[in-house]
Amino acid sequence: MVEAVALPAPWQVRVEAGDNVAVAxxxxxxxxxxxxxxxxxxLEASLATCxxxxxRMALADLGITDAEVRVRVHLEREETATRFRYELLLTPELEVHRPAIEEHIARSPVRSTLSKPLTFEPA
Known part of the structure; x- marks a missing residue:
């Protein structure tokens, strides 16, 4: 669970998840x-981090534990759709593993969550 608390400065919010705290x-x-x-x-950060x-887990399965991996995510909000565009950035020596990594990130938990129909309900 995440809790957001309005701060005194206009539009600032403290976000808390357990012992972790951030400001939006x-x-x-x-x-x-x-x-x-x-x-x-x-939202972009949630998908990119996941x-x-x-x-990294896909690479660990291949025995590669110290590789640099980056994912960039850009959220496009349109009238009838929300689109997440992503880019997987790998070093040249890791490119050979791109298909396995792409398959793994296609099943990432946040992507799977965002791919389902969403509902919003008060608790």
Whole structure:
């Protein structure tokens, strides 16, 4: 569970998950700031981190434990759809493993969660 608490500064929010704490922020009409990620960036971050972990797990299955892996995610909000575009960045020596890594990140937990229909309900 994650809890968000409004802070005194306009649009700043403290986000808590267990012992982990972060700040989110946004800028609207000249008010607010950049003390933390914007809410949509948190969605991008969730997917990017999960895919990166999944990529590292795929490489660990291949016996590669110290590889640098990066995933970039860009969220596109359209009138009728939300699109997550992602890019898997690998060093040249890891390119041979791209198909196995891509297969693993296609099944990453956050991607699987976001791929299902969503509902929003009060607790």
């Amino acid at each position: 922020d946004t800028l609207k009409a000249g008010t607010g700031g950049s003390a933390g990620m914007r809410p949509h960036e948190l 895919m990166t972990i999944s990529a």
